[in-house]
Amino acid sequence: MTDDVVIRDATSGDARAIHAMLLELADATNLSGDIASTPEDISREGFGRNPAFRALIATSSENPVGFVLYFPEFSSWQGRRGIYIQDRNGSSHMRGAGIGNLLIQEVVARAAEAGAGYLRLAVDSDNHGAAVFYERLGFVCKDERLFHLTGEAFDNVRCAQ
DSSP, X not given: OOTTEEEEEOOGXXXXXXXXHHHHHHHHTTOGGGOOOOHXXXXXXXXXXXXXXXXXXXXXTTEEEXXXXXXXXXXTTTTEEEEEEEEEEEOGGGTTSSHHHHHHHHHHHHHHHTTOOOEEEOOOTTOHHHHHHHHHHTOOOOOOOOOOOOHHHHHHHHHTO
C-alpha cells in the first residue's frame, strides 16, 4: 500500500497540513485541548532563519498522508548525538499502510548520516497503539517521567533570576 508514497523534507508550504495532522493526532489521543500551536507557528519555527525542528512529510498522489517532526539532541550518558522525535502521525485513512515505518526508517537514515546513534521519543500513556508500534520496531520503554515548566511557572522561574 505504500508503493506511491513519497517521503520528502517538509517545507513552509506544508505547515497547514502538518498542523492538521497534529490536530488529528490530538483528537485521536483525546488531547485536543492541549494544542495551542497554529499553522503559522509551525511555519515560523520550523522553516524560518533558525529552525527549531526538522520535518518530513509523506505524500500519496501528492496529498499529505503522514509526517514526523524531530530535532537533534545529545545524551551525556551515552556521549552520543541522537534525534528526538516530537510528533509522528499518519492520516487515519492510511493507518496500517506502513507509512509510520517509512517515516521512522527515513529519520534513522538521516540520523545515522548526521552521526547520531539513537532515537528517543515519548508516547502518551493512554496511546497504547503507538506504544505497541514503537516496541515492534525495537524501541524500549524506559518509564521516565516527563516534567513540563510552562506558562506562569516558566515566567516565575525566569523572573526569579
